[in-house]
Amino acid sequence: MSQQRTTAEWRALDAAHHVHPFSDAHSLNRQGARVMTRADGIYLWDSDGNKIIDGMAGLWCVNIGYGRHDMTAAASRQMDELPFYNTFFKTTHPAVVELSALLAKVAPEGFNHVFYTNSGSESVDTMIRMVRRYWDVAGKPSKKTLIGRWNGYHGSTMGGASLGGMDYMHAQGGLPIPDMAHIEQPWWYKFGKDMSRDEFGLLAAGWLEDRILEIGPDNVAAFVGEPIQGAGGVIIPPDTYWPEIERICRKYDVLLVADEVICGFGRTGEWFGQQRFGFRPDIFTAAKGLTSGYLPMGAVFLNEKVAEGLAAGGDFNHGFTYSGHPVAAAVARANILALRDEGIIDRVRHDTGPYMQERWRQVFGQFDHVDDVRGVGLIQAFTLVKDKATRTLFPNWGETGLICRDIFFRNNLIMRACADHMVASPPLVMTRAQIDEMLGVAERCMTEFEETLLRRGLV
Numbered sequence: 006m007s008q009q010r011t012t013a014e015w016r017a018l019d020a021a022h023h024v025h026p027f028s029d030a031h032s033l034n035r036q037g038a039r040v041m042t043r044a045d046g047i048y049l050w051d052s053d054g055n056k057i058i059d060g061m062a063g064l065w066c067v068n069i070g071y072g073r074h075d076m077t078a079a080a081s082r083q084m085d086e087l088p089f090y091n092t093f094f095k096t097t098h099p100a101v102v103e104l105s106a107l108l109a110k111v112a113p114e115g116f117n118h119v120f121y122t123n124s125g126s127e128s129v130d131t132m133i134r135m136v137r138r139y140w141d142v143a144g145k146p147s148k149k150t151l152i153g154r155w156n157g158y159h160g161s162t163m164g165g166a167s168l169g170g171m172d173y174m175h176a177q178g179g180l181p182i183p184d185m186a187h188i189e190q191p192w193w194y195k196f197g198k199d200m201s202r203d204e205f206g207l208l209a210a211g212w213l214e215d216r217i218l219e220i221g222p223d224n225v226a227a228f229v230g231e232p233i234q235g236a237g238g239v240i241i242p243p244d245t246y247w248p249e250i251e252r253i254c255r256k257y258d259v260l261l262v263a264d265e266v267i268c269g270f271g272r273t274g275e276w277f278g279q280q281r282f283g284f285r286p287d288i289f290t291a292a293k294g295l296t297s298g299y300l301p302m303g304a305v306f307l308n309e310k311v312a313e314g315l316a317a318g319g320d321f322n323h324g325f326t327y328s329g330h331p332v333a334a335a336v337a338r339a340n341i342l343a344l345r346d347e348g349i350i351d352r353v354r355h356d357t358g359p360y361m362q363e364r365w366r367q368v369f370g371q372f373d374h375v376d377d378v379r380g381v382g383l384i385q386a387f388t389l390v391k392d393k394a395t396r397t398l399f400p401n402w403g404e405t406g407l408i409c410r411d412i413f414f415r416n417n418l419i420m421r422a423c424a425d426h427m428v429a430s431p432p433l434v435m436t437r438a439q440i441d442e443m444l445g446v447a448e449r450c451m452t453e454f455e456e457t458l459l460r461r462g463l464v
């Protein structure tokens with residue numbers, strides 16, 4: 006491990022020199038960051054020796070769990086052989102070729118072409134440029150507007166943050182960039198109360214057709230969505246939603262893009278979320294579970310139509326120094342071989358996923374200020390509500406979620422507050438016994454949370 010210091014020493018140096026993402030620097034530096042020092046399986050340890058259940062798999066990404074020596078061996082071997090070479094200027098290397106061939110095997114049928122990036126955001130920005138280039142080459146340059154969803158999350162780059170529907174991100178940096186549009190999210194609990202979920206799914210998909218007709222089909226390049234909106238609070242669409250979205254995209258010749266950065270590589274119990282929700286995109290973006298977070302890497306998967314459409318245009322003038330980085334590629338390949346050959350995704354689909362969903366509903370369904378308890382595979386959530394009977398949300402949307410999250414954090418269980426949704430996305434290797442361990446802690450936290458609400462007069 007790096008140089009041994011006390012927690013206080015690390016915190017002081019961190020506050021003096023490290024600018025954190027998505028943080029209020031003054032507030033964080035007054036409080037001091039939690040120093041995570043090591044991890045194994047589903048557990049983290051901090052610099053004070055606390056053992057922590059990582060209910061978020063890092064940031065939705067450590068699908069294979071921590072402490073995998075096959076991953077470090079793959080990285081070390083590749084570093085010794087070829088630590089870097091680029092894939093520009095008519096060059097390639099075995100690591101990225103082997104990864105690409107493997108990805109073509111595990112990807113849904115028809116996705117045989119992969120472009121590499123360093124992150125989900127770069128994958129999304131790459132997709133934006135590809136989509137617009139595709140229509141240029143097709144002789145329809147006016148088709149350049151991309152439609153996303155409010156409360157969708159597609160990263161922090163200019164394109165990704167613009168395509169995303171987080172208004173607090175649009176407020177910083179002059180976003181959105183031109184030719185970005187949004188429709189409402191398929192949040193049944195808030196927007197579809199008096200409808201069945203299936204009815205609401207068709208209604209919510211219809212919002213896309215309305216928007217396409219408003220903008221003009223000749224101006225719309227693509228619709229982009231996460232199979233399940235992750236950072237937006239695990240908004241799981243009704244089963245009728247995505248097939249209807251696909252039908253509408255085909256009707257108006259609009260490319261369909263799935264952002265699989267969270268749902269990809271086993272999170273829903275299928276390799277990809279598109280398979281769980283029964284739709285076939287033209288392009289999908291990935292990152293996170295591609296390497297299980299052991300090294301940064303992202304990817305953009307193209308079907309034949311899009312790959313050929315781009316190729317017909319000759320040079321595609323886009324790429325990154327580290328596109329197809331050899332060590333990241335070697336680690337990604339080791340990760341995917343393990344997910345496949347150890348049956349990790351199969352187990353999520355048939356065993357630990359259904360078990361988690363059953364236990365998650367049992368535990369959280371019992372609390373007065375929890376509703377819309379939901380989940381698929383090993384991604385799940387619930388919503389904190391002021392009044393369950395009338396489905397009334399708490400005022401100051403988001404504040405109650407932070408109270409709840411901090412109780413979990415203090416009890417050494419990491420879950421994520423996405424506004425007033427509490428979400429979990431643990432490593433896919435979590436066992437039934439570890440699910441019970443996690444939910445035992447969570448149940449005690451929720452009892453403390455309910456007491457806190459009463460004590461503070463919030464209910």
Ligand SMILES: Cc1ncc(COP(=O)(O)O)c(CNc2cccc(C(=O)O)c2)c1O
Pocket residue numbers: 064123124125126127129158159160161165231235236264265266267292293421
């Ligand atoms: C669907 C989706 N698309 C793109 C990105 C961007 O990926 P990068 O971060 O690798 O550029 C994401 C990332 N998702 C993400 C990233 C950081 C924090 C949280 C959170 O829920 O707190 C979620 C994502 O969830």
